Each structure stands twice: as C-alpha cells, then as structure tokens.
Amino acid sequence: MSEMIKAIARLSIIAAAIVFFIFVIGYGFFMGIYHYTSRPEYCRTCHYIEPYVVSWEKSPHKSLKCMVCHEPTGPMGKMHSKFRGLNYYLIDKTGNSSETFIEAPFINERRCFTCHIGDDKDYPYVIKITKNEKHLQYIENEQKCTDCHKEVGHEVNIGIEKLFE
Numbered sequence: 452m453s454e455m456i457k458a459i460a461r462l463s464i465i466a467a468a469i470v471f472f473i474f475v476i477g478y479g480f481f482m483g484i485y486h487y488t489s490r491p492e493y494c495r496t497c498h499y500i501e502p503y504v505v506s507w508e509k510s511p512h513k514s515l516k517c518m519v520c521h522e523p524t525g526p527m528g529k530m531h532s533k534f535r536g537l538n539y540y541l542i543d544k545t546g547n548s549s550e551t552f553i554e555a556p557f558i559n560e561r562r563c564f565t566c567h568i569g570d571d572k573d574y575p576y577v578i579k580i581t582k583n584e585k586h587l588q589y590i591e592n593e594q595k596c597t598d599c600h601k602e603v604g605h606e607v608n609i610g611i612e613k614l615f616e
Contacts, residue, residue: 485529488536489518497543507605514574520604524561532557558604563596 487493494517495504507513512520522532535557565571567580580586589599601607 481529485533488533489516489522491517497539499543502609503605506609510603510605512604515604519562520559521557523557523559528559558597560596563600 491504491507495501507517518529518532522528566574566577569575569577569579569581571577
C-alpha cells in the first residue's frame with residue numbers, strides 16, 4: 452500500500468510540475484504578445500489608429516505608451532485591453548469599423564490621478580493637481596478628467612466625419 456501512495460505522490464508532483472511549466476510558458480507567451488502589441492508602433496498599424504498616434508506624438512503625453520491611459524488597472528487589466536483590441540481587430544476585418552470609432556475610447560482615469568497627484572515616481576515633473584481647489588471640486592462632483600481634458604493625450608474623433616459623408 453505504501454508503494455501505491457508513493458507512486459500517487461510522485462505522479463501528483465509530476466502533474467503539478469507540468470501544470471506549473473505550462474502556466475509559466477503560457478504567461479511568458481502572453482506577456483511577450485502583450486508588450487509587442489502595446490507599443491504605439493503596433494497600434495498605428497491599424498488604418499484608423501494611425502492619425503491618433505500622429506496626434507499623440509505631438510501631445511504632452513507622448514512619453515506614455517498607449518496602455519498607460521487605455522487599459523484598466525488591476526490584474527485583469529492586461530487581458531481586458533487585449534481582448535478589447537482583438538474585438539476591434541475583428542470589427543475592422545468584418546467591415547464594421549464605425550463601431551470601433553464609437554466604442555474604442557476607453558480611458559482609465561485612475562491613471563490620470565496616479566500621475567497628477569504625484570504617486571507615480573516615473574513621472575516626478577508632471578503637473579500636480581493637489582494644490583488646485585477647482586480640481587478638488589471637480590473630483591467631489593464626480594466629473595471625469597476627460598470632461599475638460601478630452602484631447603490632452605491625442606485628438607479625438609479623428610476621421611469620424613467620413614461616417615457622415
């Protein structure tokens with residue numbers, strides 16, 4: 452009986468090692484694809500995103516990568532942004548690109564706060580809002596950053612007039 456328990460324990464360890472190995476390989480593969488597809492150079496390969504990237508290159512936020520603003524925070528944020536990107540790709544390839552113009556602009560305003568209250572140590576010279584009474588009032592009134600700063604990262608609705616021609 453003890454030989455059988457040892458064999459089961461051995462098989463359990465081998466199975467756990469295989470599952471762990473598959474997870475590590477899968478995670479590494481996902482992160483490689485994630486980083487490759489999160490670069491502005493990659494985003495601009497989509498014909499309707501190119502003008503946004505050109506606009507972003509002239510903006511005060513040109514040092515930030517696309518996903519800094521266009522990705523939710525938290526452990527599922529990366530998956531959310533990649534599935535959203537895949538959805539946009541499929542919408543574009545099926546010829547329904549007007550849906551992409553309407554649904555695409557996801558902005559994570561938590562990132563605005565992280566930088567502009569001074570919590571992001573990678574950007575120490577950013578303009579801080581902590582000494583600004585008006586910004587406090589806007590936050591208390593649950594206004595979005597994009598209500599006033601809609602085009603701070605790049606212009607918006609570029610090319611949408613084509614939908615109305």
